Amino acid sequence: MWNQRFLFLWAGQSLANLGDVFYIVAIISIIFTATDSIFFTSLVPVVNVSMRSLGSLTAPLLFQRFSLQRLLLISQTLKTGLLVIVAIAAIERELLLFILIAAIAYLDGWATPARNALVPRLVSRDRLLRANGLLAASDQTVYFAGWAAGGIAVVWLGAEDVLWGTVAAYAMAAWAMLFIGSTQRTELAEQPEKTSLLTGWQWIRREPRLRLIVMMDVLVALSGGVWIAAIILPFVLKVLGQGEEWWGYINAGYMLGSIVGVTALLAAAQRMQQQLYRWIIIGTIGASVLTVLFASSSEPLAALLFSFMLGPVFQMQLIAKQTVLQQAVSESRLPYVLSAKDTIDSLMFGLSALLMGAFAEWQGPRAVYYLSAVMLGGAVVIAIRLYQARSVESVRA
Numbered sequence: 001m002w003n004q005r006f007l008f009l010w011a012g013q014s015l016a017n018l019g020d021v022f023y024i025v026a027i028i029s030i031i032f033t034a035t036d037s038i039f040f041t042s043l044v045p046v047v048n049v050s051m052r053s054l055g056s057l058t059a060p061l062l063f064q065r066f067s068l069q070r071l072l073l074i075s076q077t078l079k080t081g082l083l084v085i086v087a088i089a090a091i092e093r094e095l096l097l098f099i100l101i102a103a104i105a106y107l108d109g110w111a112t113p114a115r116n117a118l119v120p121r122l123v124s125r126d127r128l129l130r131a132n133g134l135l136a137a138s139d140q141t142v143y144f145a146g147w148a149a150g151g152i153a154v155v156w157l158g159a160e161d162v163l164w165g166t167v168a169a170y171a172m173a174a175w176a177m178l179f180i181g182s183t184q185r186t187e188l189a190e191q192p193e194k195t196s197l198l199t200g201w202q203w204i205r206r207e208p209r210l211r212l213i214v215m216m217d218v219l220v221a222l223s224g225g226v227w228i229a230a231i232i233l234p235f236v237l238k239v240l241g242q243g244e245e246w247w248g249y250i251n252a253g254y255m256l257g258s259i260v261g262v263t264a265l266l267a268a269a270q271r272m273q274q275q276l277y278r279w280i281i282i283g284t285i286g287a288s289v290l291t292v293l294f295a296s297s298s299e300p301l302a303a304l305l306f307s308f309m310l311g312p313v314f315q316m317q318l319i320a321k322q323t324v325l326q327q328a329v330s331e332s333r334l335p336y337v338l339s340a341k342d343t344i345d346s347l348m349f350g351l352s353a354l355l356m357g358a359f360a361e362w363q364g365p366r367a368v369y370y371l372s373a374v375m376l377g378g379a380v381v382i383a384i385r386l387y388q389a390r391s392v393e394s395v396r397a
Contacts (some may be wrong), residue, residue: 006122012176014138019169021146026159048105055109056342068118069180075111076174087163113338130269137262144255200340216382223375225352235365250307257311276320277387283317288376295369
């Protein structure tokens with residue numbers, strides 16, 4: 001069913017994602033133990049997101065020099081080497097540790113657009129939705145299981161041993177990248193004549209469908225800040241009247257719902273492939289309605305159910321939209337467009353966390369979910385416009 005090159009990409013990226021989760025859990029434990037400071041510990045995700053955004057922003061400088069497969073190999077190999085340094089030398093040197101965390105996150109910024117741009121080169125067009133679904137299912141499963149397993153591993157084995165285990169996972173991920181096979185000849189033959197840091201941004205600005213997809217992503221990302229711990233926890237405590245453990249239940253419910261939803265998508269991929277634009281609309285409407293229902297909940301079990309149901313509809317619109325983008329953009333332009341899009345997504349989510357946090361402080365934790373639903377309603381309007389524009393000729397090189 002799947003060719004070996006795609007399977008090595010899937011296996012390697014799953015190992016890399018699992019390593020990322022274990023590495024972050026171990027690093028947070030190490031920094032908190034060393035500094036006894038919540039502030040310094042909270043800097044880890046801030047540095048991680050900021051440097052990933054910078055990596056995505058500068059990735060176009062590398063797309064003309066390296067094939068996507070080689071770029072993934074270089075990124076993963078360098079990450080492995082840097083993590084070895086972390087495990088050997090940086091445990092008790094906080095400044096060096098943060099520098100290495102930033103460097104690893106920067107390399108991740110290269111890998112994300114390269115991976116997503118490589119998928120259409122490895123699978124046929126009629127299997128693209130299924131391939132994106134399989135990658136999403138693996139991502140969600142790894143994150144769902146990885147955070148729990150990483151925390152347990154740190155308690156049982158210690159953070160340093162977990163770091164060495166992550167080195168092994170990173171090394172196996174880099175090894176898997178060797179078997180994807182180079183697409184460099186095809187990439188060089190199709191490469192745009194002149195590119196720069198702004199190439200992807202310029203194509204997004206010029207092409208109506210890309211603008212609509214990115215506008216929709218901006219609204220979805222801005223609405224997503226309500227799902228950070230700083231907002232969910234007050235909702236659980238003040239609105240649902242439950243203990244902190246229910247924050248974990250709601251997070252787990254969403255992740256489990258995402259896994260179930262992606263599994264169902266894989267089973268129905270053949271039928272969904274022909275109606276991608278409709279599924280984007282249906283998924284976004286579902287996300288908006290369920291967010292309203294979640295916000296209106298006063299019973300914890302109802303909130304847990306709506307959280308679980310949000311998982312499938314969010315994944316539905318996300319995977320369908322990713323597939324539309326991959327089909328709409330030529331293979332030579334796709335890495336540049338995805339690097340710009342990943343940068344926008346990261347920046348908008350970071351901005352959302354600040355804005356939604358401020359709004360929740362002003363109007364309360366229930367009101368901020370209603371605001372999120374309104375933003376998703378705006379995304380529905382854009383999704384309908386995207387559906388209407390579906391007959392426009394695909395973006396060409």
